[in-house]
Amino acid sequence: xxxxxxxxxxGHLFLLLWMFAAGFFTKIEKTPELQVTQVTILSTxxxxxxNAGQPELPSTNTPDMxxxxxxxxxxxxxxxxxxxxxVLKSEPSPTxxxxxxxxxxxxxxVPEQPLVSEAPEQIKPQDAPRVAPVAAPPPPxxxxxxxxxxxxxxxxPDPVPVxxxxxxxxxxxxxxxxxxxxxxxxQTQNIPSLAPQTSAHPKPRPTVxxxxxxxxxxxxxxxxxxxxxxxxxxxxxxPEAAPSRPAVGSLTTFExxxxxxxxxxxxxxxxxxxxxxxxxxxxxxxxxxxxxxDAASIRIVAFENGSEVAARQAFEAGxxxxxxxGAKGFKLPKEKYDxxxxxxxxxxxxxxxxx
Amino acid sequence: xxxxxxxxxxxxxxxxxxxxxxLAFGAQMGAVWAQNGPLRIEITQGVIEPLPIAVPGFVAxxxxxxxxxxxxSRVIAxxxxxxxxxxxxxxxxxxxxxxxxxxxxxxxxxxxxxAQALVVGAVFVQGVTATVKFRLIDVFSGQQMGEGxxxxxxxxxxxxxxxxxxxxxxxxxxxxxxxxxxxxxFVAETGAKNKRAKRLAIMDYDGANVEYxxxxxxxxxxxxxxxxGDKILFTSYKTDFPKIYMMDLARKSVVSLADQKGTMAxxxxxxxxxxxxxxSLEKGGNTDIYALNLASGASRQLTNAPxxxxxxxxxxxGSKIVFESDRSGGQQIYIMDANGQNLRxxxxxxxxxxxxxxxxxGDLIAFTKQNQGRFHIGVMRIDGSEERLLTASFLDEGxxxxxxxxxxxxxxxxxxxxxxxxxxxxxxxxxxLKRAKxxxxxxxxxxxxxxx
Numbered sequence: 190x191x192x193x194x195x196x197x198x199x200g201h202l203f204l205l206l207w208m209f210a211a212g213f214f215t216k217i218e219k220t221p222e223l224q225v226t227q228v229t230i231l232s233t234x235x236x237x238x239x240n241a242g243q244p245e246l247p248s249t250n251t252p253d254m255x256x257x258x259x260x261x262x263x264x265x266x267x268x269x270x271x272x273x274x275x276v277l278k279s280e281p282s283p284t285x286x287x288x289x290x291x292x293x294x295x296x297x298x299v300p301e302q303p304l305v306s307e308a309p310e311q312i313k314p315q316d317a318p319r320v321a322p323v324a325a326p327p328p329p330x331x332x333x334x335x336x337x338x339x340x341x342x343x344x345x346p347d348p349v350p351v352x353x354x355x356x357x358x359x360x361x362x363x364x365x366x367x368x369x370x371x372x373x374x375x376q377t378q379n380i381p382s383l384a385p386q387t388s389a390h391p392k393p394r395p396t397v398x399x400x401x402x403x404x405x406x407x408x409x410x411x412x413x414x415x416x417x418x419x420x421x422x423x424x425x426x427x428p429e430a431a432p433s434r435p436a437v438g439s440l441t442t443f444e445x446x447x448x449x450x451x452x453x454x455x456x457x458x459x460x461x462x463x464x465x466x467x468x469x470x471x472x473x474x475x476x477x478x479x480x481x482x483d484a485a486s487i488r489i490v491a492f493e494n495g496s497e498v499a500a501r502q503a504f505e506a507g508x509x510x511x512x513x514x515g516a517k518g519f520k521l522p523k524e525k526y527d528x529x530x531x532x533x534x535x536x537x538x539x540x541x542x543x544x
Numbered sequence: 545x546x547x548x549x550x551x552x553x554x555x556x557x558x559x560x561x562x563x564x565x566x567l568a569f570g571a572q573m574g575a576v577w578a579q580n581g582p583l584r585i586e587i588t589q590g591v592i593e594p595l596p597i598a599v600p601g602f603v604a605x606x607x608x609x610x611x612x613x614x615x616x617s618r619v620i621a622x623x624x625x626x627x628x629x630x631x632x633x634x635x636x637x638x639x640x641x642x643x644x645x646x647x648x649x650x651x652x653x654x655x656x657x658x659a660q661a662l663v664v665g666a667v668f669v670q671g672v673t674a675t676v677k678f679r680l681i682d683v684f685s686g687q688q689m690g691e692g693x694x695x696x697x698x699x700x701x702x703x704x705x706x707x708x709x710x711x712x713x714x715x716x717x718x719x720x721x722x723x724x725x726x727x728x729x730f731v732a733e734t735g736a737k738n739k740r741a742k743r744l745a746i747m748d749y750d751g752a753n754v755e756y757x758x759x760x761x762x763x764x765x766x767x768x769x770x771x772x773g774d775k776i777l778f779t780s781y782k783t784d785f786p787k788i789y790m791m792d793l794a795r796k797s798v799v800s801l802a803d804q805k806g807t808m809a810x811x812x813x814x815x816x817x818x819x820x821x822x823x824s825l826e827k828g829g830n831t832d833i834y835a836l837n838l839a840s841g842a843s844r845q846l847t848n849a850p851x852x853x854x855x856x857x858x859x860x861x862g863s864k865i866v867f868e869s870d871r872s873g874g875q876q877i878y879i880m881d882a883n884g885q886n887l888r889x890x891x892x893x894x895x896x897x898x899x900x901x902x903x904x905x906g907d908l909i910a911f912t913k914q915n916q917g918r919f920h921i922g923v924m925r926i927d928g929s930e931e932r933l934l935t936a937s938f939l940d941e942g943x944x945x946x947x948x949x950x951x952x953x954x955x956x957x958x959x960x961x962x963x964x965x966x967x968x969x970x971x972x973x974x975x976x977l978k979r980a981k982x983x984x985x986x987x988x989x990x991x992x993x994x995x996x
Binding site for chain 1: 581582583584585586587588589590591592593594595629630655660682684685686689717718719720920922932933934935936937950970972973974975977
């Protein structure tokens, strides 16, 4: 066959196929016109501010912080005459002073108590509100903090007349427990938007793995050979290198996490000073075979980032956590007692500080 | 031979590496598991919630003390719970009763109601003197926290005695000084918004013992207390121009500060040593900051710029002054030395910053911020870092620090023609935002130092 004819034929055939594929012989549909609407672009902050129902601010009612108060207030009523200044004239009445230089009291002896003893079984605690272990839902805006939730349900036998104070019809809310501090300003700013922040990229086409050219048995041989070689090669380890398997009776990661979680649920830093919140304190203790901490053994091992006073506050908070949550015994495997009879707990509040 | 484009030697290398890593990891884990010494765990997540405390009624040690014992223990409990750092276990939930000051503590009973700290006290009244003693118990460790303390004072000021006890207990539990035995000067407001009468008033920090210091014939603004708490500076419109006056709290006598003819003087504040006053003075349409020596009457100009400089506040050691200025276009916060040198800008965020006040601890500056149509009270470090907004509302302004630098009080005004001003307080963590008790509308609070 003539090569030129063959090339020409193939070329024409390819051209025809391309024209079909490209829709050359099909009817071209008119693209619908796009409808254009004028829009205004708002930033997220502007949108949130609008939703917050703010008053129109650049009005004369809004005080300008840089201006002296004199400019904010309408011209003051002119004083008709200069008045003698003091309105209240009285004899000097110095503030009564207290003999309040505190005097130390001889501290009465506190009887020795089993520090981790449980409450007697027969005692049924009354409805003392328990500290919530998780964050409570936020109260309404401007809700006042209730003195205590129990006050709302327990009627005092002798109602005390309450002095009249200016209180709007505000709802009362119990103080919330939380694991992080969220201010009123943060709450206002962090209203989640329903709109997605970013558009998702299309997923790439899944790649088809090519078939291995080597038969499976060859791969198995290679793995076995490599492992054998690796095992025979010396691996640099510490002089007192441990065996390659966990020692018998050692704690698993899960068991250690369980101990950590049980203590942290009682670790309350809500009343610590700002300085104490910077202290990292290491507390050492012994745990009895029944899982209960030996309260007498709880001690400071080390502390950093603060004064001794702050360290004492941090230690006391940690000690309370250990005793409270260990009152019924930590759930630890008895057969591994040697591994957990002595424990050092590092209380590090770095994630609980004010930010 | 190739597999996925790799030569056999490459594959063997990868296998060797993988196996070596597995072995090394296993060996390391083994080293951890088999380590000598105590088991060591790190705890980084706790909870932030008020510490439950119990304040059973104080023991009355004689008949005359019966009434005071109950009232004093109530004030102490309210002080502690009002901080937001503590939560009182209601007396109705207590299992044990304290019948004598030295009675042994029934720890099991207090643990059962989850009281973690216990305040035990007693009151003895002899003549006009009340003696209050107390001790603080850590319930779960079964130990007394520090030594017991005793306070004595006239029965007429039993509330102050109670505040002193609460301050001591707060200090022992938190490691910070208390702020309960302190007072707040403020502007008491009455009447409609467009015709509001204002009087200077002073009250205990908790709203008790209100005393009015001026009448409502002339408008008064921005009272400020001296570091001793015995004098008040304030701005008054008694004449045609706002002028600064100083009141002696004990004598209730008022004097005008220096000669301020034809000028507006406002925004005064005492130096920490009480010997001088810094304030803003408007002359010829320009406002700058001046310092006035109270003994000699000599005045000295500290800033000299065509912009508005106002709201000065000393650092606790008196070496520096923080103030607001619009020299960069909008109001921002600046710091300079007490002699007006070494000026530098501190605030850098969006919006306008004003009314800066230096913390008594010296580490933070409280301020008012206006941004995107809302007002905030916030704090920042003195280098402008770690800005933290604590509130957000239609109008919050004029922060003042509690003597321990832990709490801020400020004015919050609601919107609309019927809007009213109130005093609010908030912890510097942003928690425990609450309204202060006042008899009517109130603004411009100034917190005193702890009373002697």
